[in-house]
Structure formats: C-alpha cells, structure tokens
Amino acid sequence: MDQKELRAWEARCVQDETPRCTAACPLHVDVRTFCGLMAQRRFDKAWQTLAKVLPLPSVLARLCDAPCKAECVRKDAGGPIETGALERYCAQVAAPALPPKPLPSRRKTVAVFGGDLCGLCAAWELARRGFSVSLYCGVPGGSLLNLPESVLPQGALERELENLDKLGVDLKRDTDLTMALLDSLAESRDALFVDGDAWPAGFDNFGQPDELTLGTRRSGIFASPAGQPSPVLRAAAARRAANSVERFVQGVSMTTSRQLEGAYPSRLFTSLDNVDAAAPVCGDLCPDENAALAEARRCLQCECMECVKVCEYLKHYKQYPKVYARQIYNNASIVMGTRQANTMINSCMLCGLCEVVCPEDFSMAELCLEARRSMVERGKMPPSAHEFALRDMAFANSDACALARHAPAAESSDYLFFPGCQLTASDPDGVQAAYADLCARLGRVGLMLRCCGAPAHWAGRQAMADQSLSTLKEEWKHLSSPRIIAACPTCLNTLRQWLPEAEIVSHWSVLRAMGLPEGARSDGMVLAVGDPCAVRHDRAIREDVRTLLDRLGVDMVEPELTGELAQCCGFGGLLAEANPELGRLVAQRRADELAEDFVTYCAMCRDRIARTGKRAMHLYDLIYPGGAEPGSRPAPGYSDRRENRTRLREKLLRTLWKTDQSGAEPHEAVQVVFTDEAARLMEERRILRSDVQKVLHYGARAGAQFGHDETGRHLASWRPSTVTYWVEYEQQGEGVLVHRAWCHRMRIKGGRA
Amino acid sequence: MSVIKVPEADAAGWRCAACDEPLVMRPVELEYLDSLFNVELPACPRCHHVLIPEALALGKMHQVEQLLEDK
Ligand code: SF4
Ligand code: SF4
Ligand code: SF4
Numbered sequence: 001m002d003q004k005e006l007r008a009w010e011a012r013c014v015q016d017e018t019p020r021c022t023a024a025c026p027l028h029v030d031v032r033t034f035c036g037l038m039a040q041r042r043f044d045k046a047w048q049t050l051a052k053v054l055p056l057p058s059v060l061a062r063l064c065d066a067p068c069k070a071e072c073v074r075k076d077a078g079g080p081i082e083t084g085a086l087e088r089y090c091a092q093v094a095a096p097a098l099p100p101k102p103l104p105s106r107r108k109t110v111a112v113f114g115g116d117l118c119g120l121c122a123a124w125e126l127a128r129r130g131f132s133v134s135l136y137c138g139v140p141g142g143s144l145l146n147l148p149e150s151v152l153p154q155g156a157l158e159r160e161l162e163n164l165d166k167l168g169v170d171l172k173r174d175t176d177l178t179m180a181l182l183d184s185l186a187e188s189r190d191a192l193f194v195d196g197d198a199w200p201a202g203f204d205n206f207g208q209p210d211e212l213t214l215g216t217r218r219s220g221i222f223a224s225p226a227g228q229p230s231p232v233l234r235a236a237a238a239r240r241a242a243n244s245v246e247r248f249v250q251g252v253s254m255t256t257s258r259q260l261e262g263a264y265p266s267r268l269f270t271s272l273d274n275v276d277a278a279a280p281v282c283g284d285l286c287p288d289e290n291a292a293l294a295e296a297r298r299c300l301q302c303e304c305m306e307c308v309k310v311c312e313y314l315k316h317y318k319q320y321p322k323v324y325a326r327q328i329y330n331n332a333s334i335v336m337g338t339r340q341a342n343t344m345i346n347s348c349m350l351c352g353l354c355e356v357v358c359p360e361d362f363s364m365a366e367l368c369l370e371a372r373r374s375m376v377e378r379g380k381m382p383p384s385a386h387e388f389a390l391r392d393m394a395f396a397n398s399d400a401c402a403l404a405r406h407a408p409a410a411e412s413s414d415y416l417f418f419p420g421c422q423l424t425a426s427d428p429d430g431v432q433a434a435y436a437d438l439c440a441r442l443g444r445v446g447l448m449l450r451c452c453g454a455p456a457h458w459a460g461r462q463a464m465a466d467q468s469l470s471t472l473k474e475e476w477k478h479l480s481s482p483r484i485i486a487a488c489p490t491c492l493n494t495l496r497q498w499l500p501e502a503e504i505v506s507h508w509s510v511l512r513a514m515g516l517p518e519g520a521r522s523d524g525m526v527l528a529v530g531d532p533c534a535v536r537h538d539r540a541i542r543e544d545v546r547t548l549l550d551r552l553g554v555d556m557v558e559p560e561l562t563g564e565l566a567q568c569c570g571f572g573g574l575l576a577e578a579n580p581e582l583g584r585l586v587a588q589r590r591a592d593e594l595a596e597d598f599v600t601y602c603a604m605c606r607d608r609i610a611r612t613g614k615r616a617m618h619l620y621d622l623i624y625p626g627g628a629e630p631g632s633r634p635a636p637g638y639s640d641r642r643e644n645r646t647r648l649r650e651k652l653l654r655t656l657w658k659t660d661q662s663g664a665e666p667h668e669a670v671q672v673v674f675t676d677e678a679a680r681l682m683e684e685r686r687i688l689r690s691d692v693q694k695v696l697h698y699g700a701r702a703g704a705q706f707g708h709d710e711t712g713r714h715l716a717s718w719r720p721s722t723v724t725y726w727v728e729y730e731q732q733g734e735g736v737l738v739h740r741a742w743c744h745r746m747r748i749k750g751g752r753a
Numbered sequence: 754m755s756v757i758k759v760p761e762a763d764a765a766g767w768r769c770a771a772c773d774e775p776l777v778m779r780p781v782e783l784e785y786l787d788s789l790f791n792v793e794l795p796a797c798p799r800c801h802h803v804l805i806p807e808a809l810a811l812g813k814m815h816q817v818e819q820l821l822e823d824k
C-alpha cells in the first residue's frame with residue numbers, strides 16, 4: 001500500500017466526517033459535543049463549546065435560527081434536535097466564558113463600517129485573528145436594541161461589547177456613516193468591511209459583494225449583503241469576510257479551498273435502525289432544566305460505526321477502519337523495531353460483513369488480505385500465525401487423506417462429490433452416508449477428498465493456494481471434469497472463484513431437487529438457523545437450506561444477523577489460529593445470538609459453536625443421522641480431526657473400492673494413551689497425537705531422553721521441522737501413558753531439541 | 754554475549770537417561786529467527802543433552818518468540 005492508496009482507503013470510511021448538524025451550521029458549532037454535555041448537565045462546559053466558535057456568544061446563542069435542524073438526523077425519528085432552544089437555555093444558566101485570546105498582532109489595520117450584528121461579529125472575528133480593528137457605528141448593536149427583553153435580555157449585548165473591548169476593538173460610537181468617511185477609511189486602512197445593514201448611499205457603485213469572497217469591485221473593501229434576515233447567516237458573512245481579509249493582506253488566493261467555510265453537505269452516515277422515534281421536548285425555548293436535559297438526550301451523538309457494531313474483531317481493537325488502515329500502513333513501513341499490527345491484520349475473519357453494512361462498502365477483508373500477502377512476500381509474516389493451519393491443509397492433501405476416484409466399478413463420473421476437508425474431519429460418518437446416498441440416487445458419482453486451499457488463501461500464501469488448486473484441477477480433469485457437488489460453503493466459494501471452468505453445485509441444491517433421503521430425521525425441532533458467512537452472497541443456497549429444514553419439519557428461528565448479514569464463527573481468515581482468544585469470543589458471540597439449539601451447514605461453524613457448550617448441529621446430523629443424538633455429537637479436537645480424515649479414506653478404499661492401502665508410518669505403531677490433563681493441554685497447545693508418537697518413536701529411541709528420580713517418569717523430545725515437542729510419560733506395558741506435553745519454536749543450537 | 758539466567762529453567766529430579774548423570778546448569782545457545790541467546794539451562798554434564806522445562810517453554814521462551822515474531 002502506498003500513500004495514495006492509504007488515502008483512498010481512509011477517505012472511504014466516513015466515521016471521522018463532521019456530523020450533519022455541524023456541517024449544516026454556517027459557523028460549525030460542535031452541536032454533537034454541545035448536546036452531549038447538555039445531556040450530562042455540564043452546562044458551563046457546554047457553554048464553552050459554543051463560546052469557542054460563536055462570535056458574541058451571549059447574543060448569538062439567543063438569536064440563533066438553527067439552520068442545522070434541517071439536516072439533523074433525528075428529524076426522521078421524531079423531529080430534529082431543538083438546538084436553538086438548547087443554546088438559549090445554556091446561555092441562561094451557564095457561567096459566562098471569557099472571550100477567546102486573540103492571535104499575536106499582525107500589524108495590519110482593518111476598519112469595520114457599521115455596528116449592527118454583522119459588523120459586531122466581523123470586528124470580533126477580525127480582532128481574534130490579530131488585526132487591529134476599529135469599529136465605526138452610530139449606536140453599537142443597531143437593530144438588536146429593538147429586540148424584546150424576552151429575546152435578548154438586558155446585559156447580554158453589554159457583556160459582549162465589553163468582550164469586544166477586551167479583544168482590543170476600538171469602538172467609535174456616534175459616528176456618521178457617510179460615503180466620505182468610507183472613502184477615507186479605505187485609503188488609510190489595510191482593509192475595510194462594510195456591514196450590509198449600514199451601507200451608505202452610493203455604496204452600490206462598488207457592486208454587490210461576491211458570494212464567495214464578499215469582496216467588492218474596489219480592492220480591499222469587503223461587505224455583507226444587505227437585508228440578510230437570518231442572524232446566524234449574518235454572523236457567517238462576518239466570518240467569511242474576516243477570512244477574506246486575512247487572505248487579502250497575506251496576498252494569497254482569494255478563492256481556493258473555501259468549500260468548507262459555510263454550510264456544506266456531510267458524508268457521515270448514521271443509522272436509524274434500532275432508534276425509537278422521540279418527539280421534541282422543547283419548542284423555541286426549554287421550559288425548565290428537565291426539558292432541556294431530555295431534549296439534549298434525544299441527540300443521537302451521530303457516528304457511523306456500522307461495521308464495528310456487527311464485528312467482534314473490529315470492536316476488539318477499539319477503533320474503526322479508517323484508523324486501522326493507517327495502522328496497517330504504518331505497520332508495513334516499519335523497517336526496524338516492533339510491528340504492532342501483525343496480530344490485528346491476522347485476526348480479520350475475511351468474512352465480508354463489514355463491506356455489506358458499510359455505507360461506503362469499506363472492505364476490511366480486502367485490506368487485511370492484501371496486507372497479509374505483502375507480509376508473506378516481504379518475509380515478514382510471523383511463522384507461528386498460520387503454520388499449524390497450513391500443516392493441517394498439507395495433511396488433508398497428503399496421501400494419508402486425499403483421494404480422487406470414479407465411483408466403485410465406474411469408468412467415468414457424471415458428478416464428483418467434494419465434501420471438503422473440514423466436514424470430513426468433523427463428521428466422517430455423515431460424509432460416508434452422503435456419498436452412499438448420492439451414488440444410490442445419482443448413479444456415477446466420483447469422490448474427491450482434499451482441501452480446497454482456502455487456508456493458504458486466507459494466510460496470504462497465494463503461491464501455496466495456487467499449487468494446491470492446480471493439483472486439484474489436474475485430478476478433476478483426470479476424472480474428465482465432472483460436475484462438482486460441494487458440501488462445504490467455503491469450498492464452494494473457493495472452487496467457484498478459482499476453478500471457473502467447472503460446473504459446481506451445492507449438495508443442498510441437489511438434495512432439494514432429489515428430495516430428502518430415507519432415514520432423515522423429522523421430529524419437529526425448534527432450531528436457530530446459523531448461516532455460515534461464506535453464503536453471504538449466495539441467496540440460492542440459503543433458500544435451498546431453508547427448504548430442506550422446512551421439509552425436515554424444523555421450526556426455524558432467525559437471528560438478527562442472518563443471511564447476507566451472517567457473522568463468522570471465527571474460523572474464517574484463520575482468526576482462531578492467529579488469535580485463539582479472540583476466536584473464542586467470536587464463537588461465543590455467535591452462540592449467544594439465540595437461545596434455541598443451533599443448526600448450520602458449515603462444519604467449522606457447527607464445531608466451533610458446539611465448543612462453546614451450546615447444542616449445535618450440522619444439517620448432515622439431521623439428513624444423515626448416525627446413532628448419536630444430533631446436538632450432542634462432540635466437536636473433535638485437532639488429532640481426532642486428522643484421524644477422522646485418514647480413517648475415512650481407508651474405510652472407503654477398503655469397503656467401496658476393495659483396496660487396502662493403509663500405508664501406516666512407523667511412528668503410528670506406538671501405542672499411546674493420554675491423561676485427561678494431557679489431552680486438554682495438547683488441544684490448547686495444538687500438539688497432535690502423531691506429534692507425540694513421533695517424539696516417542698524417533699526421539700526416545702534415539703536416546704534423547706531423561707528420567708525422573710522420584711516419579712519414575714520419562715521425558716523425551718523431537719523436532720520434526722520447526723517446532724520442538726516434549727513429552728513426559730510413563731511406560732505402561734507395551735504402551736505409554738502421556739502425562740504432559742509442551743512445545744517451543746526456539747532451537748537449541750547444535751542440539752537435538 | 755552475557756549468559757541469561759531464568760528462574761523457570763529448573764529441572765530438579767531429572768537425570769540424563771543415557772549417561773545416568775544428574776543435570777547441571779550450563780550455558781546453551783538458543784536461536785530463533787536469526788537471533789541468538791546465551792541462556793543457562795539444565796543439561797547432562799557428559800553428553801550435554803539439554804532439557805527445556807515446560808515452565809520455560811511456555812513462559813519466557815514463548816514471550817521471546819512472540820517478540821521476535823513482531824506480534
Ligand atoms: S442527532 Fe445530534 S449529532 Fe446527530 S445531527 Fe442531530 S444534533 Fe447533530
Ligand atoms: S471479520 Fe469480517 S466483518 Fe470483521 S472486519 Fe473482517 S471481514 Fe469485516
Ligand atoms: S461502516 Fe465502518 S468502515 Fe464504513 S464508514 Fe462506517 S465506520 Fe467506516
């Protein structure tokens with residue numbers, strides 16, 4: 001990612017955009033913060049928020065005609081926030097604030113001609129920018145003095161006139177505002193501003209002030225248009241003029257980059273879903289404090305955060321995509337020193353939910369996958385992040401598990417069943433039953449057991465994914481390119497994307513067309529349907545599955561995030577590998593969506609939800625039920641998953657193809673049992689039964705072991721490649737009872753471990 | 754390179770099975786991702802076979818691995 005791409009990513013996320021009220025306010029009052037403080041009864045602080053941006057705050061807060069209301073997001077949920085009423089209430093109760101501190105003197109003189117609201121505001125704005133300002137007027141305040149006490153109470157104007165004095169404005173009262181005076185001021189000062197309500201006769205000759213700059217035909221003279229009824233727009237004209245004067249004396253462009261000076265449209269998106277309508281509590285004024293608090297609490301504190309609301313991962317790192325994009329960019333730019341974002345980058349499930357909910361289609365998945373690929377390319381991917389998953393993938397594609405054959409006794413295949421390596425690992429009996437069913441009802445159905453390559457893809461190892469895929473493709477071609485029936489939604493997506501020449505259908509649509517097999521359960525359960533994240537963009541599958549569940553007599557309950565909005569279980573993107581703790585939180589969040597038992601059609605979703613302790617089943621548990629009660633089938637651990645794949649392959653070869661090909665490796669002969677504690681530790685530390693067998697076979701036999709004086713236990717180690725395994729065990733007859741097992745990646749130089 | 758001592762490197766009660774010797778603490782070089790550390794670890798005084806105790810593997814050693822991996 002280069003600077004330009006970073007900026008494009010950042011620009012996409014609107015979370016930092018100005019709230020619509022502030023953007024619509026010609027003076028850009030921070031209405032959101034103001035309302036937040038008002039709601040907390042922090043009136044003095046709220047007042048400071050106003051006084052920071054409003055000229056003559058005690059006056060303007062009382063006169064503000066609140067054009068922000070037209071844009072307030074709340075307007076479609078009961079009515080806009082009555083900002084004007086809140087400002088007035090605040091002006092009434094808050095402690096007065098000091099005027100802003102002017103910037104250091106610029107040694108430039110500006111005259112303000114006319115002291116109605118606009119002139120006073122202009123003097124204020126110019127003085128705080130460091131100009132020496134003299135204000136020429138008759139009676140300061142002009143038409144403001146005609147306002148009733150109820151609108152502008154006694155003292156409010158006086159206070160701000162004192163503040164103008166503190167700002168250093170030289171007030172020339174009782175001045176006759178003639179054209180002659182104007183001419184002489186124009187000669188003697190660096191710039192001149194004319195209040196629209198004080199235009200002397202003949203001033204029209206300078207033409208109407210320019211809309212953008214408020215400049216007139218005469219260089220250095222700026223003016224507000226006459227007859228502007230809105231007080232806040234009069235103040236905004238004053239600010240615009242002050243900005244122009246500043247540009248003018250600096251000699252810079254009068255016109256560039258001024259789009260954000262007045263009101264502008266904001267891109268900030270704020271959802272009204274889950275927002276109850278609430279009507280305004282205050283009208284033009286807030287009757288009392290309670291009303292003011294209630295009104296302020298109606299403010300939605302507008303922000304986007306749509307993606308963060310639905311994604312545990314985005315929430316976990318406490319920011320939002322715009323910030324993450326910058327962190328990822330910085331992470332990649334670090335040459336020396338510690339990278340902070342590697343785990344963050346490797347924790348995205350690449351599930352695509354953010355993109356669906358984001359008003360700007362921001363895809364964190366794309367960003368993170370790209371970052372992973374680049375880390376792999378530059379040799380910066382931490383080895384421990386995905387190695388275990390990639391070894392598992394290699395195992396699923398090894399001779400121990402993989403298989404590609406026509407149906408028994410068939411010479412060709414009309415279809416090829418592709419159950420996927422995780423379904424095979426989770427429920428080998430279900431896969432066997434499904435294959436038998438397909439063969440019985442569809443005729444010539446070949447079988448391919450292997451991994452689709454998704455883990456390599458997720459790990460950012462595109463070369464590895466390509467290689468796995470090209471083997472798959474070769475074998476598929478070797479079977480004369482039959483139509484593929486895929487059971488796993490992730491396989492389906494992966495194959496559709498990378499093997500576009502193949503015709504691929506889901507097992508669910510096949511079952512929908514063929515009807516349910518005999519023996520499918522139909523005992524009217526109430527189940528929460530959990531769509532896997534992989535079917536987010538595949539409505540057809542989701543409908544096939546619901547049709548099947550309906551035919552199974554299942555009463556379906558849908559979680560709030562379903563279908564296109566389905567959450568990932570934590571397997572996606574290899575989150576559970578790179579960040580197991582977060583992986584557990586994610587699975588738990590999904591398990592907690594609904595109280596009902598869970599049914600899904602992805603083996604990983606089912607196993608990961610089952611691991612949280614929730615009763616969860618795969619559609620196969622209902623369609624191809626084994627002996628066990630469907631919700632209670634255990635979620636096999638890492639070793640059992642491998643064993644399930646190996647055994648299934650052997651069993652099918654033996655029973656269907658009548659070949660015995662169990663080419664057991666020597667270490668597999670080691671008889672080993674585990675204490676419960678050992679089994680638990682191994683699962684947590686991702687140590688496989690076969691790792692232990694290798695330690696015992698190769699390590700212990702090579703004499704690399706220790707003995708304990710008191711317990712009589714043995715300790716042996718072995719390093720097959722990048723990880724050293726240690727096994728503490730006890731000899732039991734022919735076999736071995738394992739008490740503890742641990743591992744590390746660091747190597748003893750020149751040693752055996 | 755100074756030798757690092759770690760309290761987790763305790764291997765009381767273990768002896769080398771091949772040499773039948775109780776273990777002693779010796780400086781050992783550990784390497785990971787192009788970094789080298791000199792650590793005092795329990796080893797057989799005769800054949801120098803090193804023992805990495807569980808507490809060390811999962812504690813300090815794991816921390817350093819993570820650090821070197823730039824997590
Ligand atoms: S709800 Fe609050 S933050 Fe949102 S636009 Fe209205 S005033 Fe501004
Ligand atoms: S986990 Fe899914 S929703 Fe969350 S950021 Fe990654 S792709 Fe988006
Ligand atoms: S949904 Fe997320 S990424 Fe999209 S604009 Fe909102 S905060 Fe930014």
Ligand SMILES: [Zn+2]
Pocket residue numbers: 769770771772773774797798799800801802
């Ligand atoms: Zn020895």
